[in-house]
Amino acid sequence: MPENQSRHVVITGASAGAGRAAAVAFGRRGWKVSLIARGRAGLEGARADVNRAGGSALAIPADVADADAVEAAAMQAENAHGPIDVWVNCAMVTVFGPVSQVTPEEFRRVTEVTYLGQVHGTMSALRRMRSANRGTIVNVGSALAYHGLCLQAAYCGAKFAVRGFTEALRSELIHERSRVRLSFVVLPALDTPQFDWARNKLLERPRPVAPVHDPEVAAEAILQATRFAPRELAVAGSSLQVMAGSAVMPGYLDRKLAGLGWSGQMTGEPAVDRPDNLFTPVDEEKDFGVRGRFGQGARRKAAMVPASAARAVATAAAALPVGLVFARLLLGKNRRH
DSSP: OOTTSOOEEEEESTTSHHHHHHHHHHHHTTOEEEEEESOHHHHHHHHHHHHHHTOEEEEEEOOTTOHHHHHHHHHHHHHHHOSOOEEEEOOOOOEESOGGGSOHHHHHHHIIIIIHHHHHHHHHHHHHHHHHTOOEEEEEEEGGGTSOOTTOHHHHHHHHHHHHHHHHHHHHHHHTTOOOEEEEEEEOOBOOTHHHHSEEOSSEEEOOOSSOBOHHHHHHHHHHHHHHOOSEEEESHHHHHHHHHHHHOHHHHHHHHHHHHHHTTEEEEEOOOOOOSSSSOSOSSOOOOSOOSOOTTOBSOOOEEEHHHHHHHHHHHHHHHHHHHHHHHHHHHHHHO
């Protein structure tokens, strides 16, 4: 797609973090950007960022857990900016805490936003893209869609669901011979405001598990997915390690994350009593911006590899021990004869 041609992208979860970084990246390329999120201050900040970057932004307050609200937002975006070329599903919420301390209502809410929010966005996008037989949908996932991380069971479950939904829909689009493109982006840990506004049930303030990357890394991955529409795009070595480890040595990874995943999400600072964004936005009055407070040492660049290549490496690694055992057995049999 020509970089100098004005196109229209809709981004959910656009008021902060990866979604906002992606919105600004599209703005720099002159795109029309429709921003969907709950917090009005964050939305207005994102709108101003996109306009300053050279794009044309529309801020639409909506909760992606509400399918009707998402559809109304899609109609508003289309009326203002014309046909939707790209839809990026990036909205998420999470709860930090062991499963025993998370309530059913909290599990439900994380699922409604992080999983069903992507379903609702995808359905609204498809209502428009199917008839035109064109367009690209980018579902933003995580390495945690391949292997769960302790203390974030609700979020991991939702990201696994997004991955399964995306794979099922892709097969349907292939069956229909549709030209609508669908891509799944596998993100690493990012320095975003979520760690200061997510619901926290830990005794310490939470943090992303190192290595941490700037949100602009996610933005670049989303741009790449928009341009080339790979089936899946794995971002950073840490994501590849989780994907390969889960395929080759899932039990070992369970044990590794039981320690590293637990301690790696703790800052050592006592938890503070503060509002969270699980059920209501915390950026109605304050704009939290793109980044969190873990930017010192955060990585500004990351390798981006189609997940098919990552799976090939993992398969080869898994097959190697089996091949060695078979070779030893065969050599031993030949010696006996």
